Amino acid sequence: MRIDSVRLGHYAVPLANPVSDAKVATGRQRPLSQIDVLTCEITTDDGLGGLGFSYTTRAGCRAQFAHAREVAGNLLGEDPSDIGRIYDRLLWAGASVGRSGVATQALAAVDVALWDLKAKRAGLPLAKLLGAYRDSVRVYNTSGGYLQAPLEEVKEKAGQSLGSGIGGIKVKVGQPDTREDLRRLAAVREHIGEGVPLMVDANQQWDRVTALRFGRAVEELGLVWIEEPLDAYDAEGHAQLAAALDTPIATGEMLSSVPDLVRLIDLRAVGYLQPDVPRVGGITPYLKVAALADHAGLQVAPHFVMEIHVHLAAAYPRDSWVEHIEWLSPLFRERLDIEGGRMIVPDRPGLGLSLAEEARAWRLDDFRTSKGR
Structure with a gap:
C-alpha cells in the first residue's frame, strides 16, 4: 500500500452570525x-482514502495551504x-x-x-485504534456565550444547550469593565443552577493582578475552570x-509547539491543559x-474541532x-450525537467524516498531486 495522490483544499466557512x-x-481583533479550513485528502494505490483538516481564524490559511502544497510531493509513494x-x-x-x-x-x-486512513484500514473508529477508555466524553457548549450576545440571549442559549443534552456551559469574560463580567456570570449561574458545570474564558485579556482579583471574586460560583486569564505564553x-x-486554570489552545505546552506541564501552570490538534501540528504531536499531561496528573480539555477531539478525549485515561x-x-x-451531558464517539471507521457536497461553495483554492503526474 502506497500513497498515490494528495488533494488539498482551502475553504472559508461562514458563521451564521459574527x-x-x-x-x-x-x-485587538x-x-x-x-x-478558514485547510483540508487534506490522501488516497492510496488500492483506493482507500483518509481525510484531515486544519483551520485558522482571521488570517493564515493561505500560508498553511501554500506550505502544505510545497511539501505534499514528499508523501507520494x-x-x-x-x-x-x-x-x-x-x-x-x-525545516527552514x-x-x-x-x-x-x-x-x-x-x-x-x-x-x-490508518483507522479506516483497521476498520476501527480512531478512538479505538488509539485505545479508547470510554465510548462517550463530557461536553460543554461555548458558541452561545460570546460577548456580542445580550445577557438574556446568553441565558436562553444556555438553556437550549442543556435541553439538547449538553452537560456544561462556558461564557466569555475579559471585558474592560470586570464588574460587567461578574454581573453576567452571576446571572448565568443563577439561571442554570448550582449543579451545572460552568466555565469562563477571558481570551488572554487580563494582567496578573486583574486575573487574581477576578479569580478570588468568583470562587463561590464553583467554576470548573478559568480559561486563558493571561497571555498564552505567560507560563x-x-x-x-x-x-x-x-x-x-485552563490554557494551551494558542500554543503551536510541543515544548510550549510541556512548559505549562512542567510549571504546574494548569489544572486543565487545552491542546488543539490543528494548532499544535496534528495528532502525532498531540x-x-x-x-x-497524564503522567503529571492533569486533566485535558482539547480546544475546538470536536470532530477530531471527541476521539482523542475518549482515548485519554482521565x-x-x-x-x-x-x-x-x-x-x-x-453529525455528532449528544445525550446525557456527553458526546458519543462515532462508531464509523476513522474520524467518521466526509466532506459535504455543499462545502464546494466555500472552496477558495484546490490542489492535487499524484504519482501519475
Whole structure:
C-alpha cells in the first residue's frame, strides 16, 4: 500500500452570525465571521482514502495551504502507516521555517488524514485504534456565550444547550469593565443552577493582578475552570494563579509547539491543559503532549474541532471535556450525537467524516498531486 495522490483544499466557512470575545472588546481583533479550513485528502494505490483538516481564524490559511502544497510531493509513494517517519520527513522538508506555527499547522491536516486512513484500514473508529477508555466524553457548549450576545440571549442559549443534552456551559469574560463580567456570570449561574458545570474564558485579556482579583471574586460560583486569564505564553503567570486559586486554570489552545505546552506541564501552570490538534501540528504531536499531561496528573480539555477531539478525549485515561462549537459542522455530511451531558464517539471507521457536497461553495483554492503526474 502506497500513497498515490494528495488533494488539498482551502475553504472559508461562514458563521451564521459574527461573534466577539474579549479580544474584540479590547480592540485587538475584529468580530469573527468565518473559519478558514485547510483540508487534506490522501488516497492510496488500492483506493482507500483518509481525510484531515486544519483551520485558522482571521488570517493564515493561505500560508498553511501554500506550505502544505510545497511539501505534499514528499508523501507520494510512501507507506501511509509509517506516520512517524512521514511526519519527520515533512518537518525536514520545511525545516527552514521552523517547527511551530504555520509550518506545523499545515502539516496537521496531513497528519490527521494519515491517522484517519490508518483507522479506516483497521476498520476501527480512531478512538479505538488509539485505545479508547470510554465510548462517550463530557461536553460543554461555548458558541452561545460570546460577548456580542445580550445577557438574556446568553441565558436562553444556555438553556437550549442543556435541553439538547449538553452537560456544561462556558461564557466569555475579559471585558474592560470586570464588574460587567461578574454581573453576567452571576446571572448565568443563577439561571442554570448550582449543579451545572460552568466555565469562563477571558481570551488572554487580563494582567496578573486583574486575573487574581477576578479569580478570588468568583470562587463561590464553583467554576470548573478559568480559561486563558493571561497571555498564552505567560507560563509563569499561569503557574502563580494556579497556586493562588482554588478554581483550576485552563490554557494551551494558542500554543503551536510541543515544548510550549510541556512548559505549562512542567510549571504546574494548569489544572486543565487545552491542546488543539490543528494548532499544535496534528495528532502525532498531540499524543506526545497528552502522555506527558497524564503522567503529571492533569486533566485535558482539547480546544475546538470536536470532530477530531471527541476521539482523542475518549482515548485519554482521565474523563475529559470536549468543546461543542458547531461552526465546522456544515463542512461534513455527518453529525455528532449528544445525550446525557456527553458526546458519543462515532462508531464509523476513522474520524467518521466526509466532506459535504455543499462545502464546494466555500472552496477558495484546490490542489492535487499524484504519482501519475
